[in-house]
Amino acid sequence: MPTITKIFTMQEASQHSSKDDCWIVVDGKVYDVSSYLDEHPGGDDVVLAATGKDATDDFEDAGHSREAMELLETFCIGELDNSSSTAIPELEISSKTSSENYGQKLLDLSKQYWAVPVAVIGISVVVGFIVLRKK
The missing domain is CATH 1.20.5 (Single alpha-helices involved in coiled-coils or other helix-helix interfaces)
Incomplete structure (x- = not known):
């Protein structure tokens, strides 16, 4: 029986940024780590600081072990919707009147x-x- 994967937007994931309701995004997957915050060896403030954004770099820079990566997978609740991500707006260098x-x-x-x-x-x-x- 195939697993149904829930798709979340970054906006949805960023709304879960409290100690009682904490989601993080790592490698395009969304994790609900609320129940793990008290057990996190680096403290809950480190995890809470990674909410509301893509925490892939933060997770990798911390040098997590393979066991930590496997443990993270147990908290996976879905994937990040990359199709709805907004493109970076183009910077306007100068307007026609100022040029x-x-x-x-x-x-x-x-x-x-x-x-x-x-x-x-x-x-x-x-x-x-x-x-x-x-x-």
Whole structure:
């Protein structure tokens, strides 16, 4: 008889983030570890910090033993729905209206910050004259 696997979204899994109701996501699977929190060798706060996100990296970075991985499988309640995951939104570099004024903005910035290099050169020239005059 085939096992029916429940499919969860990350949003559903992240709603279970308390000590009494704690789900984590590791390697695309959803685990209800609520009953194990008090027994976790690293403390319940470590597990609670991994809720609401994909905890695969956290789980692997902790260096869990094979026994720990097998124990985790006993808490599996389903899989993560990857088809509904939202794509990372594309970053808008500049809008069309601001790209038209890009040259002007660059010119304004160059006018605004001309004083620092001129001051450095001026101070260098003055110190050079003082040093040469003392010799």
